[in-house]
Amino acid sequence: MTMSAANLSRSFFARSVHKIAPDLIGATLLIDGAGGRIVEVEAYHHTDPAAHSFSGQTARNAVMFGPPGKAYVYRSYGIHWCLNFVCESEDSASAVLIRAIEPLEGLAKMRRRRGLSDERLLCSGPGRLGEALGITHALNGLTLDRPPFELIARKTKPEIVTGVRIGITKAAELPWRYGLAGSRFLSKPFKTS
DNA sequence: TATGAGATCAACT
DNA sequence: GTTGATCTCATAC
Numbered sequence: 001m002t003m004s005a006a007n008l009s010r011s012f013f014a015r016s017v018h019k020i021a022p023d024l025i026g027a028t029l030l031i032d033g034a035g036g037r038i039v040e041v042e043a044y045h046h047t048d049p050a051a052h053s054f055s056g057q058t059a060r061n062a063v064m065f066g067p068p069g070k071a072y073v074y075r076s077y078g079i080h081w082c083l084n085f086v087c088e089s090e091d092s093a094s095a096v097l098i099r100a101i102e103p104l105e106g107l108a109k110m111r112r113r114r115g116l117s118d119e120r121l122l123c124s125g126p127g128r129l130g131e132a133l134g135i136t137h138a139l140n141g142l143t144l145d146r147p148p149f150e151l152i153a154r155k156t157k158p159e160i161v162t163g164v165r166i167g168i169t170k171a172a173e174l175p176w177r178y179g180l181a182g183s184r185f186l187s188k189p190f191k192t193s
Numbered sequence: 194t195a196t197g198a199g200a201t202c203a204a205c206t
Numbered sequence: 207g208t209t210g211a212t213c214t215c216a217t218a219c
Contacts, residue, residue, distance in 0.1 A: 059204095075201090077212050078201030079202085082212085125213070126212070127212045131213095169210085195217105197217085198214100198216085203209105203210095204208105206207085
């Protein structure tokens with residue numbers, strides 16, 4: 001599969017979540033001009049007890065059961081907004097959770113939203129990233145290849161590390177977390193063996 | 194460095 | 207009523 005500098009669109013997301021998740025590391029995500037390079041994601045497959053889609057469709061997760069290439073936004077712990085990209089096709093609701101971004105564009109806007117100047121903590125975690133990019137329920141279900149989203153494929157394949165997912169109790173042993181090796185913008189370090 | 198509480202909401206038992 | 211794909215701040219070692 002070749003990936004030029006074109007925007008990622010529906011065909012990119014019409015694949016297995018396990019292929020898409022590592023392919024997103026190094027891609028650039030902007031929302032209304034704020035964002036940067038994706039450095040950490042997690043894959044959630046519909047057969048996975050930790051996935052929101054595991055127990056079937058609800059009002060919250062309905063977007064996961066629709067076509068791929070859309071944003072799935074949910075409220076986490078009553079406080080944060082977390083962003084996912086919907087993958088695969090209708091009968092296999094799965095998604096990639098965007099967990100951390102290296103801030104590159106719209107720094108002033110993101111600092112203002114976060115009330116924080118430390119670049120390292122601007123987008124290093126799903127809730128932080130949600131606040132910095134201004135993510136809310138209003139983005140749920142929107143298509144990723146149109147404004148306010150800008151999603152640009154990486155130009156070269158970076159070194160990628162994998163590990164177990166963070167903050168879950170179900171299926172906690174599955175190594176479906178992917179990160180950019182050596183990045184200082186990860187939400188938590190990956191175990192080095 | 195590590196552990197704990199609070200914030201606050203939707204899904205689920 | 208409890209739990210969770212989280213983060214921040216406070217207190218303790």
